[in-house]
Amino acid sequence: MAQQHPPRSHAIPSRVRSYSRAGGRMRPAQAQALSELGPRYVVEVPRDDAVRTVAPGFRLEPEALFGHAGQARPLIVEVGPGSGEALLAHAASHPGADHLAIEVWETAIARMVAAIARQGLRNVRVVPADAAQVLARALPVSSASEVWVFFPDPWRKARHRKRRLVTEGFADSVARVLRPGGVWRMATDWADYAWQMRDVVEEVSALPAGLRPDATLPYFRHDDAGARPGLGAQGAVAGDPGNGMDPGSPAGVIGGWSERFAGRVMTRFEQRGLEAGRTVRDLRAVRTEVAWEPELGASMLQRLEAQRAAWDAVEREPWRLREADALGGLRPDGPGRGLRE
Numbered sequence: 001m002a003q004q005h006p007p008r009s010h011a012i013p014s015r016v017r018s019y020s021r022a023g024g025r026m027r028p029a030q031a032q033a034l035s036e037l038g039p040r041y042v043v044e045v046p047r048d049d050a051v052r053t054v055a056p057g058f059r060l061e062p063e064a065l066f067g068h069a070g071q072a073r074p075l076i077v078e079v080g081p082g083s084g085e086a087l088l089a090h091a092a093s094h095p096g097a098d099h100l101a102i103e104v105w106e107t108a109i110a111r112m113v114a115a116i117a118r119q120g121l122r123n124v125r126v127v128p129a130d131a132a133q134v135l136a137r138a139l140p141v142s143s144a145s146e147v148w149v150f151f152p153d154p155w156r157k158a159r160h161r162k163r164r165l166v167t168e169g170f171a172d173s174v175a176r177v178l179r180p181g182g183v184w185r186m187a188t189d190w191a192d193y194a195w196q197m198r199d200v201v202e203e204v205s206a207l208p209a210g211l212r213p214d215a216t217l218p219y220f221r222h223d224d225a226g227a228r229p230g231l232g233a234q235g236a237v238a239g240d241p242g243n244g245m246d247p248g249s250p251a252g253v254i255g256g257w258s259e260r261f262a263g264r265v266m267t268r269f270e271q272r273g274l275e276a277g278r279t280v281r282d283l284r285a286v287r288t289e290v291a292w293e294p295e296l297g298a299s300m301l302q303r304l305e306a307q308r309a310a311w312d313a314v315e316r317e318p319w320r321l322r323e324a325d326a327l328g329g330l331r332p333d334g335p336g337r338g339l340r341e
C-alpha cells in the first residue's frame with residue numbers, strides 16, 4: 001500500500017533548548033580545521049531568529065547534498081553525535097550509505113570534520129543546527145533509514161526536565177523523517193530517561209503515529225528488569241506473572257529494552273556512566289507502514305495538545321493532577337515512574 005502521510009503541522013518546533021553549549025572557546029587547531037574543512041562537510045543553514053535555529057523555509061535535500069541526486073541510498077541520521085565516533089565508524093564500514101550528523105556544539109563539529117577528513121570519508125555531512133527543528137521541518141518526509149540518539153544530555157534536575165530532547169513531539173518528528181521500516185535507535189545511562197524514552201515510544205505508538213516499539217528484552221512494570229542484570233530475555237517468560245512479568249504486557253511488543261546496538265562505539269559519555277555504576281539501556285522503535293487518514297492525524301494532534309495543556313495547568317494549579325493523569329501523556333516532572341538508581 002502506498003505510504004500516505006498526515007497533513008501534520010510542524011510549524012512550531014520546540015524552542016526549548018536541549019543543549020547547554022553551542023559555541024565556546026575552540027583551540028586554534030580546531031578553529032582552523034573548521035574554517036578549512038567546514039565548506040566541504042558542514043551544511044550552510046539559514047537561520048531563523050537565533051543561532052542554531054533553522055529558517056522555516058529551509059529544506060535539506062540529502063541526495064543532492066551527498067552528490068547523487070535521483071539515486072536513493074540508505075541515510076543514517078545521528079542527533080547529537082558529539083565528535084561523531086559512532087557515525088564515522090559506521091560511515092567507514094558502510095560506504096554505500098549516507099550519514100548525516102546533526103550537532104549544535106561547535107567544538108564537537110570541529111573535531112568531527114577533522115576526523116572525517118583524516119579518514120577520507122565521502123559519505124558524511126554535518127548539519128550545525130537544533131535537531132528538533134531539522135527533523136520537524138528541514139529533512140524530507142520518509143527520507144531516513146535510521147535515526148540515532150545516543151546519550152542525549154540527561155537534564156537531571158526536575159526543573160530542567162523539559163529540556164530533554166526525547167519527548168512526544170520529537171518522536172513525532174522522528175516518525176516523520178523515517179522511511180517505513182526505518183529504525184529509531186536510542187541509548188542512555190540514566191534510568192529515568194530510559195523509562196521516559198520507552199514511555200514516549202509507547203505513548204506515541206498508542207496513538208497511530210507510525211512508530212512501533214521493537215523490544216527484545218521484556219520489561220517488568222512493577223520491578224524494573226533492566227535495572228536487575230540477569231533478568232533479561234532468557235529469565236522471563238512473556239506474560240507470565242509468576243516471573244514478575246506484567247501479565248498485560250506481551251514481551252517484545254510493548255515496552256522493554258533492546259540489546260546493545262552493535263554499531264554503537266563506546267564513547268566517553270557511556271564510559272562515564274558505566275564507571276559511575278549506571279546501567280546502559282538501548283531502545284529501538286520501528287516506523288510502521290501505517291497509512292494515514294487525515295482525520296487520524298488531526299485527532300492525534302488534538303489529543304497531544306489537550307495533554308500538554310492539562311500538564312501545563314498542573315504546573316500552575318497542582319490540584320489538577322487527576323484530570324491530567326486521566327488524559328494521559330507524559331508527566332513533565334519526569335515519567336520513568338519513580339525509578340531510582
Ligand SMILES: C[S@@+](CC[C@H](N)C(=O)[O-])C[C@H]1O[C@@H](n2cnc3c(N)ncnc32)[C@H](O)[C@@H]1O
Binds near residue numbers: 020079080131269
Ligand atoms: C551527552 S552528548 C553525547 C554525544 C554522543 N552521542 C555520545 O554518545 O558520545 C550529547 C550531544 O548532543 C548534542 N545536542 C543536544 N541537543 C541537541 C540538539 N537539539 N540538536 C543537536 N545536537 C544536540 C550536544 O551538543 C552533545 O554533543
